[in-house]
Amino acid sequence: MNNHSGSAAGQAADKGGGIPEIPNTNISETELQLKYIEACKDLIREQYPEGLRYFIQNEGCQMNNLQTETVAGMIRDMGCVSADSETDADVVIFNTCTVRENANQKIYGRLGRLKSIKRSRPDLKIVLFGCMMQEEHVVAKIRESYRFVDLVFGTHNMHKFPELFYHSLQSGGQIIDIWTDTDQIIEGLPCDRKYSFKTGVNIMFGCNNFCSYCIVPYVRGREKSRKPQAILQEIEDLASHGVTEVMLLGQNVNSYGKTLDTPVTFASLLREVEKIEGIRRIRFMTSHPKDLSDELIEVMASSSKICHHLHLPMQSGSSRILKKMNRHYDKERYLDLVSKIRTAVPDISLTTDIIVGFPGETEEDFCDTLDVVEKCGFDTAFTFIYSKRTGTPAASMEGQIPEDVVKERFGRLLDLVQKKGRERSGRFTGTVQEILVEEENREKGLLTGRTGYNLLVHFPGDPSLIGSYVKVRMDECKGFYYFGSILEENS
Numbered sequence: 001m002n003n004h005s006g007s008a009a010g011q012a013a014d015k016g017g018g019i020p021e022i023p024n025t026n027i028s029e030t031e032l033q034l035k036y037i038e039a040c041k042d043l044i045r046e047q048y049p050e051g052l053r054y055f056i057q058n059e060g061c062q063m064n065n066l067q068t069e070t071v072a073g074m075i076r077d078m079g080c081v082s083a084d085s086e087t088d089a090d091v092v093i094f095n096t097c098t099v100r101e102n103a104n105q106k107i108y109g110r111l112g113r114l115k116s117i118k119r120s121r122p123d124l125k126i127v128l129f130g131c132m133m134q135e136e137h138v139v140a141k142i143r144e145s146y147r148f149v150d151l152v153f154g155t156h157n158m159h160k161f162p163e164l165f166y167h168s169l170q171s172g173g174q175i176i177d178i179w180t181d182t183d184q185i186i187e188g189l190p191c192d193r194k195y196s197f198k199t200g201v202n203i204m205f206g207c208n209n210f211c212s213y214c215i216v217p218y219v220r221g222r223e224k225s226r227k228p229q230a231i232l233q234e235i236e237d238l239a240s241h242g243v244t245e246v247m248l249l250g251q252n253v254n255s256y257g258k259t260l261d262t263p264v265t266f267a268s269l270l271r272e273v274e275k276i277e278g279i280r281r282i283r284f285m286t287s288h289p290k291d292l293s294d295e296l297i298e299v300m301a302s303s304s305k306i307c308h309h310l311h312l313p314m315q316s317g318s319s320r321i322l323k324k325m326n327r328h329y330d331k332e333r334y335l336d337l338v339s340k341i342r343t344a345v346p347d348i349s350l351t352t353d354i355i356v357g358f359p360g361e362t363e364e365d366f367c368d369t370l371d372v373v374e375k376c377g378f379d380t381a382f383t384f385i386y387s388k389r390t391g392t393p394a395a396s397m398e399g400q401i402p403e404d405v406v407k408e409r410f411g412r413l414l415d416l417v418q419k420k421g422r423e424r425s426g427r428f429t430g431t432v433q434e435i436l437v438e439e440e441n442r443e444k445g446l447l448t449g450r451t452g453y454n455l456l457v458h459f460p461g462d463p464s465l466i467g468s469y470v471k472v473r474m475d476e477c478k479g480f481y482y483f484g485s486i487l488e489e490n491s
């Protein structure tokens with residue numbers, strides 16, 4: 001099922017004419033798009049004799065980031081090179097997020113700036129895709145007030161980028177192609193990954209949970225798991241190309257595999273990933289507390305590769321609010337889960353997400369949130385002010401909280417989260433940790449790496465160590481990161 005809405009691709013293509021002979025029957029969608037990549041390459045050679053430079057940027061979560069890397073891989077394979085900024089680019093591409101209103105405002109702000117660049121350089125192409133584009137009111141606004149945007153597509157048809165870009169290169173008009181949902185998962189697209197030694201791997205798409213505040217299920221569609229064979233094959237390929245750390249990604253990895261023809265559990269997938277030679281670290285995100293199984297806790301406890309870090313978003317500490325949020329657990333259940341995990345994996349690093357100011361949140365509810373933060377010992381908590389999302393049940397709930405009350409609560413929560421986080425992170429002072437060296441920290445002339453617990457460490461060392469594992473003494477805790485010194489090479 002591919003439900004299209006507002007597609008202008010066909011019309012625009014007619015204007016350009018001269019579409020190459022690309023058979024679209026009997027070949028897979030991936031093969032079709034690979035053919036369009038080749039066709040774009042030829043067009044680009046004609047239209048941009050000096051080469052096409054693109055600037056691509058991402059908003060939002062790590063899953064979105066991975067899709068940005070996929071679009072970057074596709075345009076790279078068209079023979080284009082990346083530019084350092086919007087002003088140096090022939091094509092500017094934004095992958096958008098709409099989880100909170102400020103993400104949307106950021107995009108409108110950028111479009112404002114791009115409008116003036118485009119006035120002086122009318123050939124500049126502007127491409128928008130991703131979650132925000134799945135919202136009807138956004139697309140209506142782009143159609144009316146942002147005519148200078150060249151190409152718009154959504155989350156369900158991002159694999160069509162080569163085809164749509166081909167039409168855009170030919171036509172010159174505004175092309176908008178948004179699908180309302182899809183049941184397909186397209187495998188085998190190119191990907192231009194930021195690091196050669198660590199990467200995210202999407203194991204599932206969409207979300208079925210409909211937490212009452214959240215827009216994700218509306219813009220990402222129903223939950224779909226990739227087949228375990230496809231995931232394992234991809235990770236084997238990555239490992240054979242030098243990747244040693246993978247982060248398995250999904251909106252709720254704990255429900256992975258439930259909708260497959262032959263259902264499998266996330267824990268069993270982890271066991272298989274663990275067997276892949278060359279993979280040294282396995283991470284995953286995000287775990288919904290309602291679906292966190294004993295089997296998963298056991299696998300984490302017995303594995304030598306799964307990092308002892310668990311991101312377990314609690315959202316609120318109040319059972320009353322959790323019910324209104326449609327989270328399917330309460331305060332006690334969350335606290336029980338945390339204590340179960342800590343018993344099985346005593347050194348676990350726990351992180352969470354918390355929303356402040358959900359409709360109807362009273363001072364008492366908020367105190368429950370503070371209480372859970374006191375009790376759980378989070379290493380980090382990402383705190384968000386509730387943002388009203390059009391079309392979600394919470395948007396029409398009574399008792400929207402005044403801004404001054406929310407800000408005051410947010411300040412108190414942040415103080416507590418930071419205090420507790422500093423105490424927790426401090427536990428590594430003086431210990432020796434294995435670090436995956438990620439990059440140079442240009443400002444300070446240091447290297448930056450990460451512990452298995454996901455803590456950043458800066459230390460003096462040679463850039464040739466990037467991508468390898470080294471032992472580092474954790475000398476000085478600076479709250480959420482450390483300064484350290486290297487002990488011995490260990491790659």
Ligand code: SAH
Nearest residue numbers: 213214251286313353354355384385386387
């Ligand atoms: N699937 C993940 C979360 C994805 S969104 C999970 O269920 O844990 C990342 C975070 O954004 C959420 O955990 C939540 O804390 C926050 N968030 C989502 N919708 C929000 C909203 N309307 N206002 C404020 N924060 C929100």
Ligand code: SF4
Nearest residue numbers: 207209210211214216
């Ligand atoms: Fe949003 Fe809830 Fe799905 Fe997470 S589980 S993406 S918070 S609806």
Ligand code: F3S
Nearest residue numbers: 060061097098099131
């Ligand atoms: Fe944002 Fe979409 Fe991710 S709304 S948080 S980019 S799934």
